[in-house]
Amino acid sequence: MRARRRIIAVVGVVAVAASVAVVAFASTTAAGLPAYTNGYQKWPKINKKPFTKCGPPCAHGGIKNVYASRKKIGKKYPNGTVIVKSIVDQGTKYVGKVAVMRKVKGRWQYVEYTRDNPKSRYTVLAKGQLCQSCHAQAKANDYVFTKR
Numbered sequence: 065m066r067a068r069r070r071i072i073a074v075v076g077v078v079a080v081a082a083s084v085a086v087v088a089f090a091s092t093t094a095a096g097l098p099a100y101t102n103g104y105q106k107w108p109k110i111n112k113k114p115f116t117k118c119g120p121p122c123a124h125g126g127i128k129n130v131y132a133s134r135k136k137i138g139k140k141y142p143n144g145t146v147i148v149k150s151i152v153d154q155g156t157k158y159v160g161k162v163a164v165m166r167k168v169k170g171r172w173q174y175v176e177y178t179r180d181n182p183k184s185r186y187t188v189l190a191k192g193q194l195c196q197s198c199h200a201q202a203k204a205n206d207y208v209f210t211k212r
């Protein structure tokens with residue numbers, strides 16, 4: 065019963081809104097991040113204290129925290145795990161960058177998002193091979209530098 069009501073509601077939304085808006089709504093949060101990062105601030109943090117140093121190897125400056133949606137099983141994170149690093153850039157007081165790793169079919173996908181004020185939406189800053197090539201240095205910990 066409840067499921068049917070939800071379907072009717074969704075159909076209503078589709079009928080009213082432009083299809084582009086619906087697609088954006090389905091895949092991203094209001095802030096412009098992918099929906100699979102929703103609520104990351106409440107996931108277990110895998111760093112003990114906020115990182116304030118850059119590296120080595122250095123890629124992400126600022127004050128950083130790392131959140132993981134799932135726990136490692138043995139030496140690896142399971143498929144579907146999302147790891148978010150929030151970054152408060154030097155001289156600012158809001159999260160201006162969000163670096164994301166998401167494991168799909170045994171491989172990590174990497175995307176980093178940025179915004180230049182706390183009210184604007186995030187846009188993609190960088191992704192893919194650039195990230196992967198440096199994270200290869202953390203291969204022994206399933207490509208994740210931060211250890212719980």
Ligand code: HEC
Pocket residue numbers: 115117118119120121122123124128130147148149163164165174175176189190191192194195196198199202207208209210211
């Ligand atoms: C030159 C090396 C380097 C590059 C390039 C790099 N990273 Fe990282 N990344 C690190 C290091 C080192 C850490 C550990 C935390 C820290 O020092 O900030 C880290 C941490 C992370 C974390 C938290 C999980 C972990 O591994 O500790 C995520 C998520 C992340 N990076 C995503 C990305 C994405 C997305 C990109 C590409 C846009 C990227 N990284 C590019 C070095 C790199």
